[in-house]
Amino acid sequence: MADETSRYMKSGKDSCSEDYRYDYIKQAAPSFYDSFKDLNGYQKEAVVNEDRILLLNAGVGSGKTTVLVHKVLYLYNIKKVNLSEMLVLTFTNKAAEEIKQRVISSDGGNISLDDLKYFGTFHSVAKALLSTVLPVESLGYSKDFSILDENGERELLERIIAERGLNIKYKNNIEKRLDEFRQGKRLYGAMKHEDELEELIQIYQDEKIKRNVMDFDDLIDCCSELDRYGYFKPSWIIIDEFQDTDSSQLEMVDGLMGDGTSVFAVGDPNQTIYSWRGSRQDIFKVFKERYDAVEKTLPVNYRSTSTILKAAKAFLDDPTKLESKRGKGAAIIIKKHFNSFNEALYLSNKIKKLHLEDGIPYNEIGILYRKQKHSKVFEDVFKHESIPYEVSLKKDFKDIPPLYWFVRLIKASVNIKDYESAVYALSDKKYGIGITPKQAFECIRCGDTSLKLVKKILGFNSWLSDIDDVEGLDKKIYDYFDIDSYLCPTSIDFDEDRDFILKFIKGLVEYIKTNKIRPADGIKAAMTSAMLYGRQVIEQIVNPKADSVKLMTLHASKGLEFKYVFISGANLGVMPLGGKFDDDEEKRLFFVGITRAKDYLEISYHSNPDDFGALPNPSPYIGMIPDDLIVSDDIKSRARKLSELRREIKDKIEVKKEVVCKQKVSHPKYGEGYVIDEDDDTITVQFEGYGEKSFAKVFCPLKPVD
DNA sequence: CAACACATATTTTTT
DNA sequence: ATATGTGTTG
Incomplete structure (x- = not known):
């Protein structure tokens, strides 16, 4: 470790001896300087950088969020930039929440949550701008538009197709087709001639405006379209995880940029693992060329041992941009297990030992795998062995049927033009009132109030407009709809279902209280907010954080770190998935997995894999880790080069045939x-x-x- | 209508 | 590798 430090010092980037350069900060904001002084040279430079458009290439574990938070505080304390003129854009609510919390807690009580008006996800910031400073009316919307989720989108598209009798091919892949159409592809699959997709899209857009609903894409698109006219130009746009930006988000940034706007974009191209979802790998290059941006690097990794970091570097095109600051640490373990069940047994023993003998907290242990379903066997065994665990699943209210039913019921009630939600709520097999979607649609459209629930939906807004008192509003709403009568009291889930819904309403009322809006407008706004914070809403309702082993996919592990990391099932056919050797994204995904480990990394594969598509060979990625870093059960089965391995497999297949x-x-x-x-x-x-x-x-x- | 040709999804997931 | 949904050919 000593030699690493001295090399680092000699580079002249470290500033211990040059602190005078930052004296002006010490003078102007002593308490900010107190934490600023602990940053390394690269980080300090990024914080005080004066370039108008700066692209910060933040290597893995290099303190990206710390720099981002300090940048905000520097601008606020030293450059006197108003917080309401800063846009801080993230991709997830979790990231936005972390940044906001850190900004608030690092500034010693001067900044409150209300000051961070435009700190949030691209979608929530777009929503905030659209419902305040941007004239959505010019697009045909009104400020209290509501949000169409994927189900609502699909339902609306299906209704249009059915009602107009449109000829649409590949209806099951309609979302994909819409997506491709936006990129100019009119044909799909085996299609030789165009169908009526363009008409469908036209009608769909009109219909959304008529109903005053926007889907998630519309939020971004409308925001960039309107702001090109210059309604709102922030002083600063700060972007987190920039490598995940897609084209329309880039357009939104472009639309918001004025002559006086500076941009600070932070990201790591080596952690691009969501390009299948629209982010483009060349975004750094595109951005640099388009805006003549200056690029800087944060190369120092504080997280992992040098052994783990060396292994990680074997997966990078340019490993020089990553410097280790830690000692060698333990070797990486490569383990061969018979199958995933055997591995789960082995791991439960290992984890017990780590926890009981070495005192490692459970939440310092992460088990990472490629597919969601790989968690099953660990869950079963850990349950049996009484090891506390938590599976990180993509979960929001869509995944809790009674809650989603209620969400659609409220959506229908606050916006009576949201026919799809009304149809959903009324015709749901379990919680609805036993009518068909067709009947439900007729009832709502004709205003047929002979059915109790239809009457409640149609009368909700006027019922609510007479209520001024927020106190006890949650119970009033619950009773207004007489929710109990739809939850089948005989069901074993009755209490749980009831609890979910009550907690959700409580959340809505809480929102109205904190934002001090009248209930009638408040519920609408609270619902819109809930749609944008789906996962967070659920986390508040469902699980309390405990000391437990964390199980998750490699994708879900991005941004996290653990002392002990076990990457499970690194078999041929799984990593990379389907043997896609040329897919660099799979390689980056493995890189992300490796770099989650602080002290200890173990990678396993199965000699008798139970997963469909997995071959009994180790992943070629295991072979890419330098031999001197690992301790392996069977070195000889490892192939050193990808090309070698490819030939080996080919030979094996041919031998099998003959x-x-x-x-x-x-x-x-x-x-x-x-x-x-x-x-x-x-x-x-x-x-x-x-x-x-x-x-x-x-x-x-x-x-x-x- | 049967047979074939061709393209695409399968995995990962946020708002 | 397999299934699905197109479109074309005989």
């Missing part, structure tokens, strides 16, 4: 078959009618025939 059936065997369940492959631990047999099956020799139930 295989002469050596040994006839019998199995209690599958009957008779022939051995087609065999290695140290496993044996593969071809059965008539069952196909290929592999068995561990240890548990082998096979008996030779002849």
Whole structure:
């Protein structure tokens, strides 16, 4: 570690001896300087940088958020930039929340949450601008527009197609088709001629305006379109995780930029793992060229041991931009398990030992895998072994049926033109009133109030407009709809369902209280907010944080760190998924996984994988880690180069094809078959009618025939 | 109408 | 590798 530090000092970037350069900060804002002085040279430079458009290439674990927070505080304290003239844009609510909390807590009580008006996700900031400073009326909307979620979008599209009898091909992939249409692709799949997609899109846009609803894309698009006229030009636009920016978000930034606007964009191109969702890999290059931006680098990683960081560097095109500050630490362990169940047993023992003998808190242990379903076996075993765990799942109110039903009911009630939500609420098989979607649509459209729930939906706004008192409003709303009567009291889930809905309404009322709006307008605004904060809403309702082992996909692990990281199931066919060797994104995903580890990294693969598509070989990525960094069960099965491995697999497949059936065997369940492959631990047999099956020799139930 | 040709999804997930 | 949805050919 000593030599690393001295090399770093010699580079002249560290400022211990040059602190006088920042004396003006010490003078002007002593308390800010107190935390500023602890930043490294690169970080300090990024914070005080004067370039109008700065692109900060923040390496993994280099203190990206710290720099971003200090930049905000520097602008506020030293440059006297008003907080309401700063746009801080993130991709997730979680990231926005973290930044806001850190800004507030780092500034010793001067800044409150209300000051951070335009700190949030691209979508929530767009929403805030659209419902305040931007004239949405010129697009045909009114300020109290509501938000159409994916289900609502699909339902509306289906209704238009059915009502107009439009000829639309590949209806099941309609979202994908709309997406491609925006990029100029009119044909899809085997199509030779255009269908009526353009008409559908036109009608869909008109229909959204008529109903005063925007989908998630509209928020971004309307914001950039309107702001090109110059209604709101912030002094600063600060963008987090810039590598995840997609084209329309870039346009939104472009629309908001005025002559006096500076931009500070922070991101790591090596952590681009969402390009399949629209972010473009060349965004740094595009941005630099378009705005003549200055690019700086944050290269110092404080998180991982130098061993782990060296391994990570093997996955980068330019490893020189990453410097380690920590000691060597433990070797990386490569482990071969028979299958995922065996690994889960092994891990539960290992984790118990770590926790009980070494005193490692459970939440310093992360288990990472490629697919959501890989969590199942760990959940089962950990439950049985009483190891506390938490699976990070994509969950919002859509995933809780009674809650989503209620959300749609309220959406329909606050916006009676939201027919799809009314239809959903009324015709839901479990919580609805037992009518078909068609009947429901007729009732709502004709204002047929003979049905109780229809009457309640249509009368909600006028009922609410007579109420001024927020106190006890949650109970009043619950009783107004008589929610109990729709929740089937005999159901075992009754209490839980009721609780979810009550908590959700409480959240809505809380929103009205803090924003001091009249209930009639407040519910609308609160619902819009809830749609933009889906996951956060659920987190407040559902799970309390506990000391538990964290299970998650590699994707979900981005931005997190653990002392102990176990990457599970690094098999050929899984990492990279489907053997896509040329897909750099899979490589970056593996890089993200490795770099989550602070002290200890273990990577496993399965000799008898139970996952469909997984081959019994280790992932080629394991072979890319330099040998001197790892301790492995079986070095010899590792291939050193991708090309070598590719040839090896090809050879193996060819050998398999030509295989002469050596040994006839019998199995209690599958009957008779022939051995087609065999290695140290496993044996593969071809059965008539069952196909290929592999068995561990240890548990082998096979008996030779002849 | 059967048979084939061709394209695409499968995995990852936020608002 | 497999399934699905198109479109074309015989």
